[in-house]
Amino acid sequence: MDYNSNRKKLLLPEYGRHIQKMVDHCVSIQDKEERTKCAHSIIGNMGNMFPHLRDVNDFKHKLWDHLAIMSEFKLEIETPFALPEKETLYEKPKKMPYNNQRIRYRHYGRTIEHMIDKAGEMEDGEHKQHLIMLIANNMKKSLITWNKDFPGDERIFNDMRKMSDGKLEISDDMKIPEQKENQGYQPQSRNKKKRPFKRHDDRRN
Structure with a gap:
């Protein structure tokens, strides 16, 4: 064979x-x-x-x-x-360079670090406070993912101060808004209200 x-x-x-x-x-x-x-x-x-x-x-x-x-x-x-x-x-492929830059808080990720650095460069004002609150909101989501026992908003703001090397000034009365599940878009029901059935006998002559 x-x-x-x-x-x-x-x-x-x-x-x-x-x-x-x-x-x-x-x-x-x-x-x-x-x-x-x-x-x-x-x-x-x-x-x-x-x-x-x-x-x-x-x-x-x-x-x-x-x-x-x-x-x-x-x-x-x-x-x-x-x-x-x-x-x-x-040919052997070229060795890919890996980014060995240390992430200070891995559970927040590098993107949060970049956002905090950007916020630290901004001038004080409404836009900066809005960005700080947006960053804090995302940090809270990440922290809850890793730790179900959320330690509180103060932990988030302390981490932000450390990650910004003290460049971000956060007032003590600042609070992170609660996130409700399924908040926002609510799909409308496609079921339209049906008209009552009218029998043939009930129609007027």
């Missing part, structure tokens, strides 16, 4: 062995013009295997890249797209 395990390894198994055989035959064609026609025919068959990707940008470009890979870059024809170089396929 001829098992697939004994056959040549497929470079792109998602296209199957029949497509790979067509590519191998295309590479063996001596005439460049005939080889080009054969390559375009193979591209058409490859595209028919994934009809849901026809409208995706650069789909044709990707097919030509895959054809070059399956031919082991031996096709040597003029293609409508610039093909990748063989060396680039085996």
Whole structure:
């Protein structure tokens, strides 16, 4: 029996062995013009295997890249797209730099820190107080997520003072408004009031 395990390894198994055989035959064609026609025919068959990707940008470009890979870059024809170089396929990706900046209060997150820094740069006034209350509201939500036993608004304002290095002045009488569940938009019922059924006998003559 001829098992697939004994056959040549497929470079792109998602296209199957029949497509790979067509590519191998295309590479063996001596005439460049005939080889080009054969390559375009193979591209058409490859595209028919994934009809849901026809409208995706650069789909044709990707097919030509895959054809070059399956031919082991031996096709040597003029293609409508610039093909990748063989060396680039085996290059190791560059190491991604990670942000090792320390977050002072992880349960609040970095976005809250940036918002507090921004609030500290603002001039005193109504807009600054509104932003402080908005930040405090979000901090309260985050703190309740991590600690169901909410320690109180004073804990939030103390954390804001520490995170701003004392730049934010918060009055002692400031309170964070209570958040009610499902507050705000209330969907209206689609059930309209039905009219009472009127019998045919009750109609006036």
